[in-house]
Amino acid sequence: MKAAYLGPEATFTDIAVQSIFPNVERIAYKTIPECLEAVKEKKVEMAVVPFENALEGSVHLTVDYLYHEENPPIRGEIIVPIEQHFMVHPAQANDWQEVEKIVSHPHALAQCHKFLHHEFRRATIEQMTSTAAAAKFVSEHPELKWGAIANELAAQQYDLTIVKANVHDYLFNHTRFIALSYEEIDAKASSTLQKSTIMVTLPADRAGALHQVLSAFAWRQINLSKLESRPLKTGLGNYFFMIDINHPIEDVLVQYALKEIEALGCEVKVLGSYSSFLVK
Ligand SMILES: O=C(O)C(=O)Cc1ccccc1
Numbered sequence: 001m002k003a004a005y006l007g008p009e010a011t012f013t014d015i016a017v018q019s020i021f022p023n024v025e026r027i028a029y030k031t032i033p034e035c036l037e038a039v040k041e042k043k044v045e046m047a048v049v050p051f052e053n054a055l056e057g058s059v060h061l062t063v064d065y066l067y068h069e070e071n072p073p074i075r076g077e078i079i080v081p082i083e084q085h086f087m088v089h090p091a092q093a094n095d096w097q098e099v100e101k102i103v104s105h106p107h108a109l110a111q112c113h114k115f116l117h118h119e120f121r122r123a124t125i126e127q128m129t130s131t132a133a134a135a136k137f138v139s140e141h142p143e144l145k146w147g148a149i150a151n152e153l154a155a156q157q158y159d160l161t162i163v164k165a166n167v168h169d170y171l172f173n174h175t176r177f178i179a180l181s182y183e184e185i186d187a188k189a190s191s192t193l194q195k196s197t198i199m200v201t202l203p204a205d206r207a208g209a210l211h212q213v214l215s216a217f218a219w220r221q222i223n224l225s226k227l228e229s230r231p232l233k234t235g236l237g238n239y240f241f242m243i244d245i246n247h248p249i250e251d252v253l254v255q256y257a258l259k260e261i262e263a264l265g266c267e268v269k270v271l272g273s274y275s276s277f278l279v280k
Pocket of ligand 1: 006010011012013014050053082105107108129130131175
């Protein structure tokens with residue numbers, strides 16, 4: 001099986017794939033939409049992309065792509081602990097405090113905001129497509145006074161020197177990745193939980209509609225673990241809602257709840273019913 005992932009090698013997404021699907025052939029893509037398109041065009045059988053970070057919240061690009069496009073179902077979620085390190089080219093290791101530019105993925109930069117603010121007031125910050133893309137760029141330019149924020153695997157892969165470890169601002173940093181496929185997937189780890197994710201569009205201008213949707217779950221004692229609104233992109237004040245349910249979608253009570261929500265005039269899109277895997 002081939003899996004598209006947000007590359008290059010040694011991104012956090014790569015760590016998620018390697019931890020749970022050690023036997024797949026990993027194919028790196030530059031962006032999240034390219035990963036999803038690759039599976040839709042049948043170039044690969046699975047795509048693994050970041051979905052939500054504990055410090056930064058949802059990865060909007062993934063969420064919006066799942067709402068606005070037709071995609072394969074989510075077959076698994078992978079939760080990975082995130083440790084960010086500051087690294088430079090070995091040629092710059094002695095003068096690392098004088099770096100002029102720091103590069104990384106926007107989420108990684110945001111997770112280390114306090115560190116960057118305190119240590120590098122004069123340096124410019126530049127976003128790259130992933131943490132590993134930033135590390136790779138720094139490794140290919142020994143002459144530049146640049147630093148990258150990335151993980152330990154990226155430092156090893158691209159021969160960079162970690163000059164300051166664990167530079168994320170808060171300790172409990174995890175990211176949720178999702179694996180999407182038209183086929184059943186074969187994971188190495190055992191799952192801790194069966195979950196489902198749906199997206200709900202409410203009927204226009206109906207007072208109490210969101211309350212009614214939540215009631216359909218509440219009185220059946222169906223446990224929800226996330227509710228988030230995202231703009232519909234049709235004008236201010238128009239949203240869709242993403243809901244995570246801590247039950248498989250086949251559960252009779254979940255099925256009744258979904259029917260009731262549809263009967264209320266809501267549109268429901270099921271993104272998948274999947275196992276949750278935790279990487280230690
Ligand atoms: O850039 C990466 O390494 C990714 O996989 C995306 C990401 C960025 C920051 C935290 C978690 C995942």
